[in-house]
Amino acid sequence: MSERGSAQLVDDGSRITIRGDWTLEHISELAALCAQMRKAARSDVALDIEVESRIDTAGASVLLDLVAGDSQRVLTANDATRQLIAAVARAEGVPAPKRKRDAGFLGIVANVGNALEAMWRNTLGLVGFIGLILSSFARSALRPSQWRTTSTVAHIEQTGLNATPIVALLCFLVGAVVAFLGAVVLQDFGASVFTVELVGYSFLREFGVLLTAIMVAGRSGSAFTAQIGSMKAREEIDAIRTLGLQPVDVLVMPRVIALLVSLPILTLVGMLAGIIGGAVVCVATLDISPLMFFTRLQETTSIRHFWVGMSKAPLFAFLIAAIGCMEGFKVSGSAESVGTHTTSSVVQSIFVVILVDALAAVFFLEIDL
Incomplete structure (x- = not known):
């Protein structure tokens, strides 16, 4: 069993216990710790967050990255922490808006039409x-x-x-x-x-x-x-x-x-x-x-x-x-x-x-x- 910072890796690699402060001020240390855990843990590893642990959106994002965004593999008895993890998972699950393609000539015509419409309204x-x-x-x-x-x-x-x-x-x-x-x-x-x-x-x-x-x-x-x-x-x-x-x-x-x-x-x-x-x-x-x-x-x-x-x-x-x-x-x-x-x-x-x-x-x- 290896231990570092505020998390503990169980011997069989199937469960990770989270304790301590997982907040923005420790984000660089937490990211390095999770990178080390990802190499040693199994692909279906689960996270167990202790009730006393403090966690914010930055820490929740790091933890979700450890379990590939699957919030179901994050376990905690704290309702507030569970809701925070779920909210961050939903936010990260929203795809980034795609940049609209330049419509070329049709885009120019549309812009001219919009300008004429605005002029008419004015x-x-x-x-x-x-x-x-x-x-x-x-x-x-x-x-x-x-x-x-x-x-x-x-x-x-x-x-x-x-x-x-x-x-x-x-x-x-x-x-x-x-x-x-x-x-x-x-x-x-x-x-x-x-x-x-x-x-x-x-x-x-x-x-x-x-x-x-x-x-x-x-x-x-x-x-x-x-x-x-x-x-x-x-x-x-x-x-x-x-x-x-x-x-x-x-x-x-x-x-x-x-x-x-x-x-x-x-x-x-x-x-x-x-x-x-x-x-x-x-x-x-x-x-x-x-x-x-x-x-x-x-x-x-x-x-x-x-x-x-x-x-x-x-x-x-x-x-x-x-x-x-x-x-x-x-x-x-x-x-x-x-x-x-x-x-x-x-x-x-x-x-x-x-x-x-x-x-x-x-x-x-x-x-x-």
């Missing part, structure tokens, strides 16, 4: 949320006592006044780049002076409102999602409902109205900054005086281009605010969910802004504006 959700905003606006429009002026003014400051420097700087730099590229290309045709029209048309019709909307989507739209999402995670929205208030009236309407006010003003700032950036490049590289630049801009650029650009600003503002607030209400409660929906808000807002801008460009082209 579109329906956005349409429903827009309807909810419009119904809330119609309900409170004739009730000045329900207007949340303080909250609206605070959001106008955050989304409009605080965003003015970055919008002006971005549009100024893009205007300078557009003017420089236009001057380089048109110079080969002896038409460098037409850079003035290029800068004017591009910023009045497209770049002014588009760049501003993209900046607002990344700055204010994401902030709306994070703010409402954090409130959802802290159950503050449930508290608002408990007070008998509508979250759309309290949280969404001030943000929508603030963006409807701020984005057209920021668009005007972006148009002016872009034109000034183009004027600086024209003055520096084309020997066009500032007076000549603005005189030619006034003579050759119709006011309708300005109104085409400004007409898109309220629509972009409404869509950005709606998407940002809607994604905030989708937050499930964790910090990861807040980050996921904030990212989704920015991506959806920019995508929708560019899509609507493309459709608007086609529409105004067809009606000759």
Whole structure:
């Protein structure tokens, strides 16, 4: 009879008595001991666990490995130990999940279908949320006592006044780049002076409102999602409902109205900054005086281009605010969910802004504006 550690091997090799602590802290010693026992014991050896022995899932796994996973060959008078051995045996008996084969072309088609289905669901959700905003606006429009002026003014400051420097700087730099590229290309045709029209048309019709909307989507739209999402995670929205208030009236309407006010003003700032950036490049590289630049801009650029650009600003503002607030209400409660929906808000807002801008460009082209 040989004895080592906390187990004893009976002479005939058909029965092993287990005693002591069979726990995780001794796992390396226990594994070595069982490896030695497996060489000396018969293939049908049984284990007898003493009542006083301490055993956890790690020790039970080692013992089951000794009897080839057959829990029926593990004997004990302790009910808790018997249940533990049986639970570990069932867990180890579950086969590992097989990795799904790559379906190749069918997998690509399935992924495309899933993406289209998700896009369709998001579109329906956005349409429903827009309807909810419009119904809330119609309900409170004739009730000045329900207007949340303080909250609206605070959001106008955050989304409009605080965003003015970055919008002006971005549009100024893009205007300078557009003017420089236009001057380089048109110079080969002896038409460098037409850079003035290029800068004017591009910023009045497209770049002014588009760049501003993209900046607002990344700055204010994401902030709306994070703010409402954090409130959802802290159950503050449930508290608002408990007070008998509508979250759309309290949280969404001030943000929508603030963006409807701020984005057209920021668009005007972006148009002016872009034109000034183009004027600086024209003055520096084309020997066009500032007076000549603005005189030619006034003579050759119709006011309708300005109104085409400004007409898109309220629509972009409404869509950005709606998407940002809607994604905030989708937050499930964790910090990861807040980050996921904030990212989704920015991506959806920019995508929708560019899509609507493309459709608007086609529409105004067809009606000759």
